[in-house]
Amino acid sequence: MSARRPLSPGNLVALAVLVFLLVLPIFGTEFFVNNVMTEVMILGLAAATIVFLASCGGMTSLAQLLFAGIAGFMFGNAALESGARGLTLGWPPWIAVLFALAVTTVVAFLLGALGSRTTGIYFLMLTLVYGVIGYFFFAQVVTVSGPGGVTSITAPAPLNGRVPLYYAAVGLSALVYLAFRAIGRTNFGLALQGVRDDPVRMASLGFNVPFHRTLAFTLAGFVAGLSGLLNVWFNGQIDPASIAIGPTLILLIIAVIGGISHYEGAWLGAFVYVGASNYLRELPLVDRIGITPDRFNTVIGLIVVLIMVLSPEGLVGIAGKGRGWRRGSPRARSIEPPTTSETMEGTAR
Amino acid sequence: MNSHATKARWLLAACLVSIVALVASGCGDSGTTAQPSDGTASDGAASDGAASDGATDTGGSGEGDDVVRLGILGECEGPFGGFHEDTVAGVTLALVNHAGATATSETTALDGWSGAEVNGTPIELTGIGCGDDTPDTILGEVRQLVEQQDANIVIGPLSGDEGIAVAEYAEANPDVTFLSGIAGSQEPTLEVQAPNFFRFHGDGAIWNAGLGDILHNQEGWDTVAVIADDYSFGHTSAAGFIADFCGVGGDVVSRVFPPLGTTDYSSFVQQLPNPDEVDGYFWVVGGTGTQAALEAFVNAKGDLTGDQHAGNLFFNPGLASALGTDIAGAYVGGFAVLPGDIQTPEITEYLASADETWDTLATGLTGGEPGPPSTAAGFGFMYGYYSAGVALVRGLEETGGDLSPEPLQSALAELTLELPYGDISLDENRSGIVDVGLSRLVENDEGEIVQEAVAIIPEVDQTFGGTFSTDTPPPSRDFPECQEADLPWVGNAIPVEDGVPQE
Numbered sequence: 001m002s003a004r005r006p007l008s009p010g011n012l013v014a015l016a017v018l019v020f021l022l023v024l025p026i027f028g029t030e031f032f033v034n035n036v037m038t039e040v041m042i043l044g045l046a047a048a049t050i051v052f053l054a055s056c057g058g059m060t061s062l063a064q065l066l067f068a069g070i071a072g073f074m075f076g077n078a079a080l081e082s083g084a085r086g087l088t089l090g091w092p093p094w095i096a097v098l099f100a101l102a103v104t105t106v107v108a109f110l111l112g113a114l115g116s117r118t119t120g121i122y123f124l125m126l127t128l129v130y131g132v133i134g135y136f137f138f139a140q141v142v143t144v145s146g147p148g149g150v151t152s153i154t155a156p157a158p159l160n161g162r163v164p165l166y167y168a169a170v171g172l173s174a175l176v177y178l179a180f181r182a183i184g185r186t187n188f189g190l191a192l193q194g195v196r197d198d199p200v201r202m203a204s205l206g207f208n209v210p211f212h213r214t215l216a217f218t219l220a221g222f223v224a225g226l227s228g229l230l231n232v233w234f235n236g237q238i239d240p241a242s243i244a245i246g247p248t249l250i251l252l253i254i255a256v257i258g259g260i261s262h263y264e265g266a267w268l269g270a271f272v273y274v275g276a277s278n279y280l281r282e283l284p285l286v287d288r289i290g291i292t293p294d295r296f297n298t299v300i301g302l303i304v305v306l307i308m309v310l311s312p313e314g315l316v317g318i319a320g321k322g323r324g325w326r327r328g329s330p331r332a333r334s335i336e337p338p339t340t341s342e343t344m345e346g347t348a349r
Numbered sequence: 350m351n352s353h354a355t356k357a358r359w360l361l362a363a364c365l366v367s368i369v370a371l372v373a374s375g376c377g378d379s380g381t382t383a384q385p386s387d388g389t390a391s392d393g394a395a396s397d398g399a400a401s402d403g404a405t406d407t408g409g410s411g412e413g414d415d416v417v418r419l420g421i422l423g424e425c426e427g428p429f430g431g432f433h434e435d436t437v438a439g440v441t442l443a444l445v446n447h448a449g450a451t452a453t454s455e456t457t458a459l460d461g462w463s464g465a466e467v468n469g470t471p472i473e474l475t476g477i478g479c480g481d482d483t484p485d486t487i488l489g490e491v492r493q494l495v496e497q498q499d500a501n502i503v504i505g506p507l508s509g510d511e512g513i514a515v516a517e518y519a520e521a522n523p524d525v526t527f528l529s530g531i532a533g534s535q536e537p538t539l540e541v542q543a544p545n546f547f548r549f550h551g552d553g554a555i556w557n558a559g560l561g562d563i564l565h566n567q568e569g570w571d572t573v574a575v576i577a578d579d580y581s582f583g584h585t586s587a588a589g590f591i592a593d594f595c596g597v598g599g600d601v602v603s604r605v606f607p608p609l610g611t612t613d614y615s616s617f618v619q620q621l622p623n624p625d626e627v628d629g630y631f632w633v634v635g636g637t638g639t640q641a642a643l644e645a646f647v648n649a650k651g652d653l654t655g656d657q658h659a660g661n662l663f664f665n666p667g668l669a670s671a672l673g674t675d676i677a678g679a680y681v682g683g684f685a686v687l688p689g690d691i692q693t694p695e696i697t698e699y700l701a702s703a704d705e706t707w708d709t710l711a712t713g714l715t716g717g718e719p720g721p722p723s724t725a726a727g728f729g730f731m732y733g734y735y736s737a738g739v740a741l742v743r744g745l746e747e748t749g750g751d752l753s754p755e756p757l758q759s760a761l762a763e764l765t766l767e768l769p770y771g772d773i774s775l776d777e778n779r780s781g782i783v784d785v786g787l788s789r790l791v792e793n794d795e796g797e798i799v800q801e802a803v804a805i806i807p808e809v810d811q812t813f814g815g816t817f818s819t820d821t822p823p824p825s826r827d828f829p830e831c832q833e834a835d836l837p838w839v840g841n842a843i844p845v846e847d848g849v850p851q852e
Contacts, residue, residue, distance in 0.1 A: 031496040035489075084540065084822045139579070139608060142826060147580045147608070149484065151513055152541075236517060239510065241483040278493060292459075293479035294425035294433070 041169030044267030058196030068228030069243035076150035093156030108221020149239020259314025420494030422505025427482035443738025468750030484514035509534030509582030531733025538780035554589025561594025577633035588824030684729035687786035
């Protein structure tokens with residue numbers, strides 16, 4: 001997608017996809033729209049934050065599902081008026097939304113600041129630790145959750161229907177997609193990419209490297225919080241198992257399937273994951289070759305391995321290769337040193 | 350380079366084809382399987398408007414339905430993943446015994462059945478959900494069954510937290526009738542109270558009713574330490590024992606809650622008082638954890654004496670293979686079935702029917718290896734699903750095969766099921782009032798550890814005479830508190846000698 005050429009093929013495809021998503025409820029089945037696609041949008045939104053951190057800031061985070069979970073738990077605690085679980089503060093739902101996002105953003109800022117001086121594998125490990133601590137925090141602290149989680153949560157009006165929730169998920173996804181792309185072109189985004197490529201040089205130029213990383217992490221946490229709110233409205237409940245290590249890894253896998261350096265990939269990966277989990281079992285004869293629902297993780301694992309071997313840039317990378325082939329020399333293009341403008345603008349295509 | 354480009358082109362094409370295929374399978378069946386619950390049009394425009402009011406009105410047994418499209422929520426992954434076969438086998442056996450069905454395969458229940466019919470209404474298997482003990486997964490599975498595969502009756506789930514999630518889903522989908530499989534948490538019926546969610550079995554608390562009475566009044570325990578899995582079923586199971594033991598005058602001096610799925614219990618066992626500081630221990634540690642926890646106890650506190658231990662349904666003679674015969678003397682709470690040494694003609698006939706239906710089944714009780722079907726049939730997981738299947742058949746008989754939600758659900762609420770392990774009726778929250786069989790691990794003449802029935806507690810309901818109600822919080826780490834109470838069954842226990850109830 002290009003801001004300078006509004007009618008570029010990439011922009012037209014994105015527009016077509018958006019229009020398709022907007023009119024989908026007219027002809028799609030309720031199950032496909034209200035379950036499959038809503039979940040795709042929610043997971044895609046969360047996975048897009050991983051893509052943002054990885055592509056723009058060079059940070060692979062395993063804590064994004066934790067932030068989604070924090071928002072969900074906080075909303076449940078604040079909005080529920082009665083019940084046996086959680087604080088049951090009984091606040092007006094939209095106040096609860098603001099509260100949940102505020103808590104999520106503050107926690108993301110603090111954890112981001114704590115991890116802002118680590119990079120690479122150490123950052124990955126640190127965010128994994130955040131995720132694990134978060135899981136045990138909510139499993140152990142019965143005041144806000146406990147092992148059974150918070151149940152009976154409903155979305156605030158006017159999102160308390162299934163189609164409105166779908167449109168909310170599509171709308172937020174589109175907004176976040178555009179916002180992440182736009183951020184890449186702001187001064188902050190350019191500095192962040194500089195921090196990704198050469199932190200020492202950026203520091204010597206006077207940029208505050210840890211602060212840039214912290215801000216990026218905070219922003220990603222906020223967006224993951226939005227996804228967490230949608231998720232808790234979608235499921236009506238949240239419990240520590242929702243943010244355990246398994247789902248945490250699945251979110252990373254979704255980003256990898258789609259392509260961890262492309263924002264489109266987040267939603268594409270979510271579509272493949274959710275689609276496979278819902279429709280694989282319906283393919284004819286698939287159970288005869290041993291692909292029953294309990295083997296689903298094996299299938300997803302195979303898809304990931306296949307993608308890692310064939311196209312480390314994920315499904316979007318495959319599409320990109322196809323485009324490059326049509327232009328004549330994909331390989332020659334890929335080994336050219338990137339120009340300054342490509343580095344700055346095209347990092348997250 | 351050409352080959353590289355060709356490969357990329359093929360990959361791109363394969364990707365697009367698979368995406369289109371997924372979209373098609375999602376969208377293409379709009380006219381064939383989408384089933385409005387209230388008789389409104391099922392086209393997309395109507396679905397948009399109808400769904401926007403917040404109710405999830407897909408699936409469901411509309412007025413015109415004449416086929417039971419039965420969805421079963423099984424458990425193919427997670428801590429209870431080994432019992433997937435048991436769940437479907439339970440339902441299948443009910444339909445074989447009471448609705449004229451024939452099992453499709455002789456070695457697995459997962460292939461379903463054919464020919465099930467009640468008063469002219471066929472019962473078809475529309476799908477089997479695959480839970481993993483987490484609410485998120487079971488919600489996805491139940492949506493898949495009801496909204497994609499169009500099930501109008503759902504049997505399941507198996508596990509406690511799942512039961513709460515499914516009961517809440519049931520509340521939002523009043524036209525679909527739900528029969529709990531064997532989910533033993535208290536909340537699905539006592540808290541959620543969905544009018545279309547029926548539980549023809551007890552809960553974790555019920556299954557321990559009467560145990561505290563025996564331990565305090567017969568065995569002389571005054572103080573006890575409780576160690577229980579930290580999730581809704583563990584809390585409920587421990588709550589039943591605590592309410593009972595404290596109700597008759599005992600005292601719980603320590604409560605320890607290891608997370609579900611713990612493998613190293615040493616730090617939790619260290620938190621328990623020593624054997625000379627307490628009269629006994631009550632264990633609510635499930636699955637493979639039971640043995641691991643007891644082994645940690647032996648390492649930390651010294652050898653076991655069975656007289657000083659009791660456990661809920663997870664205590665079994667198999668523990669002796671690792672712990673030796675010292676475990677003899679331990680009391681064991683009930684499950685949905687009665688202990689194996691109680692044999693009535695009804696039980697014998699029921700177990701034989703399982704062996705007639707299949708040659709072998711690879712169930713959780715046989716460790717996933719092919720084994721006698723009656724082994725699984727005599728255990729609570731399969732029996733819970735069997736009870737639900739029988740309830741469905743009896744409910745349809747009452748309505749004359751009418752599937753409409755209102756008459757069917759009214760009929761189910763009024764049922765008293767005559768089942769091999771005792772009659773089951775429902776309370777006002779549609780939870781089972783059941784007989785509980787308590788047992789003890791004893792050493793037989795050959796030096797083997799076997800399970801021997803000691804008492805049957807008749808007609809236990811989930812309120813425990815008022816200890817639990819809609820106004821009390823769900824069982825948790827500190828609820829219920831330890832206090833004396835009037836328990837309806839004290840003095841009514843039916844002793845069992847040599848497998849024969851002394852009525």
